[in-house]
Amino acid sequence: MDFIGTQKKAGASVKVTQAPKAKVITMADLIKQKAISLGIQQGQMNKVELIHSIQRAEGNTACYGTSKGKCPYTDCCFMADCLKV
Secondary structure: OOOEEEEEEOOEEEEEEOOOOOOOOOHHHHHHHHHHHOOOOOOOOOHHHHHHHHHHHOOOOOOOOOOOOOOOOOOOOOHHHHOOO
């Protein structure tokens, strides 16, 4: 709820505001930002293809979605999402 208004308090006007909502960054946003930073053009790639491209561009194994719940790459930024696949 965005609220901006004026309330009266003890004979004085007090301006009441609520801070703007922080933007929630989704996994899709993070993937796109990472691809752009690496110079990868998304084109018609789906999520898995794009992540594999990112992994290869970083010199890593293109393994997203293949772990079957067991992944040795604990420092991978895609790990939590990958384990859900």
